[in-house]
Amino acid sequence: MTQNNNSKVSAPRPNTDLDFQQQLTDPFFSSEYVDPNFSAKFKEYDYLRDEKGNIVKNKDGTANLVVKRDLWAILQMFSRDWRLGNIDTKREAIYIRHYLDLSSDMLICLGDDFRKPALICFERALAVNETSQSKGGFLRKMLNTFIHKTTPQNNEEGKTKRNLLGFGKKNN
Numbered sequence: 001m002t003q004n005n006n007s008k009v010s011a012p013r014p015n016t017d018l019d020f021q022q023q024l025t026d027p028f029f030s031s032e033y034v035d036p037n038f039s040a041k042f043k044e045y046d047y048l049r050d051e052k053g054n055i056v057k058n059k060d061g062t063a064n065l066v067v068k069r070d071l072w073a074i075l076q077m078f079s080r081d082w083r084l085g086n087i088d089t090k091r092e093a094i095y096i097r098h099y100l101d102l103s104s105d106m107l108i109c110l111g112d113d114f115r116k117p118a119l120i121c122f123e124r125a126l127a128v129n130e131t132s133q134s135k136g137g138f139l140r141k142m143l144n145t146f147i148h149k150t151t152p153q154n155n156e157e158g159k160t161k162r163n164l165l166g167f168g169k170k171n172n
Contacts, residue, residue: 009033042072074107085129092128099125 011033014020048056048064055063087093103121106114 039072042070043067044069044071069111071108074104086132086135087129088132092132096125096128 009032011023012019014023044067045065046068048066050056057063085096087096099121103118103125106118106121110118
């Protein structure tokens with residue numbers, strides 16, 4: 001990791017194939033590579049207060065600011081594991097989406113008093129996703145596979161027609 005003058009952290013360059021594959025599956029939005037000015041918009045700050053509610057000040061007389069709530073940190077629950085799931089689009093996707101939405105809604109709207117129920121909802125979604133990765137050896141088969149998709153062009157002008165196997169010119 002390198003750090004620019006703007007205190008923005010740059011993603012490291014991959015050194016090996018394994019590093020490259022890991023970066024393809026790592027989440028970006030919950031990482032330290034997101035611009036701090038952007039992620040700070042989702043933090044709530046308050047002054048540090050003593051037991052009586054008075055603002056605690058530093059030696060130089062300035063007030064201490066503390067992060068009261070870091071809503072951006074909630075996005076850290078989305079790790080690479082979610083994208084490696086082999087869930088079916090009918091039942092499992094609806095189930096997982098429901099519990100993830102419920103968990104994040106609890107953390108954002110209801111606050112710290114609902115951490116345990118939010119964690120339980122999150123665990124329910126995670127359990128289905130984690131077990132889906134083992135269906136038919138999905139992850140084991142796909143981990144070292146890169147898929148390349150090509151789209152044929154319909155431009156007939158300037159093309160030589162080929163025979164059925166793609167070799168030579170087609171005889172008319």
